[in-house]
Amino acid sequence: MPFIAARQLTTIPAQFEQTLSAVPDKAAVFGGGESLTFRQLHAEAAAAAQALAQFGIRPGDRVGICMQKNLDQVVAILGVLWANAIFVPIHPVFQAGQIGHMVDDCDMKLLITDSTRIAELRDAAHGRIAVGHGPAEEEIASLKELRRKCQGNQPFFRSKADDTAAIIYSSGSTGKPKGIVISQRNLADGARIVASYLGTTATDRIASVLPLTSDYSLNQLWQILFTGSSLYLHDFIFPRDLFRLLASERITALPVMPVIITHMFDPQLVGPEDDLDFSALRYVSTTGGPVTATMLGHLRRTFPKSDIVLMYGLTEAFRSSWLPPDQLSARPTSIGKAIPEVELYVMDDQGQDCAPGVPGQLVHRGGCVAKGYWNAPEATAERFRQIDRFPGETVVFSGDLVRRDQEDYLYFLGRMDSMMKTHGFRVSPTEIEEYARRFDRLCDAVAFGIDNPEIGQEIAVAYTTTDRTPLASDALADHFRIGMPHHMVPRWFVHMEAFPATGNGAKVDRVLARRLSLEKIAALLSIGKAS
Missing domain, CATH: 3.40.50.980 (Rossmann fold)
Known part of the structure; x- marks a missing residue:
């Protein structure tokens, strides 16, 4: 598909319609031993949209989807879009309390889930719940059964590019998660841009390994609808x-x-x-x-x-940079350069460009900028800003500290709110973690600070190993003394068999890893005092 012409396709359904006309009988999605062609997927999405209308869903209503990955989940997602409503993807490992926060925060009109979770989530959804997959429950409507009754209905999609398509909640590793408001244009642009630099075509067969709850995993679905490639769902x-x-x-x-x-x-x-x-x-x-x-x-x-x-990338702007594969050997720690249709800047506190090698905040301009946070105007104003340099545009201040080299390749240093201060120096956790990973058998690391009024903070490193056994702390300390200045040598090393993951199951839960490490350190200190 020519990408210049594709720029005019600013909604997911518009992209899907073009693909449908080109390859209607090609298999689109595989899962659970079954598959749907693009024609069948389109028909099922239209039927789901009609079924949702019978549930009372109206344009702009929020519909949560908390399901295991399967064909019914894909149809439910597209059905919400075809109904001109807003889908809210929810990771199936979330508990009722976490889901209840999302239901209340965005005033969710309906929660679609698996039959096995109806009893657990009914109260969290305030009774506004439907079966998306599995046997129908008594007195609970089944979206799949209603879809069967609505087959043959024509889709009535009429949303525009800037209408809200989704609310994606952040992983919530710090405090309660915020809902990030995603437009139809965001999704369509993301599909087109990522397909352009990855070279996705109709011949591709994409493995869907991650839950269909994040912008990254959902983009794989949008890509097949845009390019005519095929998606293979895998748990x-x-x-x-x-x-x-x-x-x-x-x-x-x-x-x-x-x-x-x-x-x-x-x-x-x-x-x-x-x-x-x-x-x-x-x-x-x-x-x-x-x-x-x-x-x-x-x-x-x-x-x-x-x-x-x-x-x-960050969910607030989906994807910011990529490192071309031919640069990986020379720059294995780089996050690359801006993706097509995006400009990235490294700015200081005064909004001026930082020189190469000088840390600053990453600022994203151009494609895929989200609309803001749901019902959180102050947080939106902090992250999504209009500045004099780019009149009339909204840019995203990422909160990530980065630097660029002489050839404009970017390097992530850490979150600006996670910088450690020790012995009068500001220390990036990422720099500590990268150096720790050079030690033999050390697999991954999380660095954090522990308050110490005499020096500011002591540096602690939680780590995992390839064989899940601890390393000698003295050897690790010597490793840092050889290659790092004195103020960057950690005071504490804490072994963990595995790092906890965030609710989305895809990232290390740094907050929980820090808390568990502090508990281990406290236990060591108490043993020392007792002896």
Whole structure:
């Protein structure tokens, strides 16, 4: 599809309609041993939209979708869009209390979930609940059954590019999650832009490993609707099953996150058989955190002919940068350069550009900028700003501290609100973590500060290892003394068998990792006092 003409397709349904006319009988989505062609998927989405109207859903209403990944979930998502409503994706591991916060925060009119969770979530949804997958429940309406009765209805989509399509709640690792308001244009632009730099075409077969609840995983769905490629839904539990899927289905694209890579190559789990053929895999893409040298080594050995694409983004602007695969060996810690149709700036506190090597805040201008936070005007004004430099435009101040090199490649240093202050220096947790990962057998690290009135903060490092056994703290301290200045040598090293994950299951929950580490440190101190 020519990308210049595609710029005029500013909604997901408009992109889908064009693909439908080109490849109506091509398989679009595979899952659970079944599949839907683009024609069938379009018909099911239209039927779901009609069914939602019978539930009383009106344009602009918020509809939550908390389901395990399957074809019914895909249809429910598209049905909400076709009904001119706003879908709110909810990770299925969230508990009733967390879901209840989202229901109340956005005044959710309906929650669609699996039959197995109806009893648990009925009160959280204030009774406004429907079965999206599984057997119908007594006195609870089933979206799937209503879809059967609504087959043959024509879609009545009439939203515009700037209408709200989704509210995606942040992972909530700090405080209650905020809802990020995503427009139809955001979704359509994201599909087009990512497809352009990844080279996605109708021949691609994309593995859907992550839950369909984040902007990253949902973009894989938007890409197939835009390009005519195919999506293979996979519940990732055992690495061996994923490797078999990649080989048997000749998967060409594998979007993952660092925690997924770690699980794929967990030494305590069975890995790929020697006779599996991964030659069809064009690329492995990843975002959501740093990719360690150990992770890169695993990927390169297992998929020697595949590109590895590192990406960086924030839900407030979906995707900001990518590192072309030919730059990975030279710049393995870089988050790359701006994606097409986006400009990235490194600004100081006065809004001026920082010189190469000087840390500053990453500012995103151009495509994919969200509309703001739901019902949170103060938070929106802080993050989404209009500045004199770009009159009439809204840019996103990311809150991320970065630097750029002489060739304009960017490097993530940490969150601006997570910088440590010790011995009169500001220290980036990311710099500490990157250096820690150079130690043999150390897999991943989370650095944080512990208040100490004499020096400001002591540096602590929580870490995991490749074999899940602790390392000698003295050896780790020596490692830092050899290569880092005195003020950057950690005071504490805390071993964890595995890091906790956020509610979305895709990123390390740094807040919980810090709390668990502090509990371990407190226990060590109490033992020392007792002795």
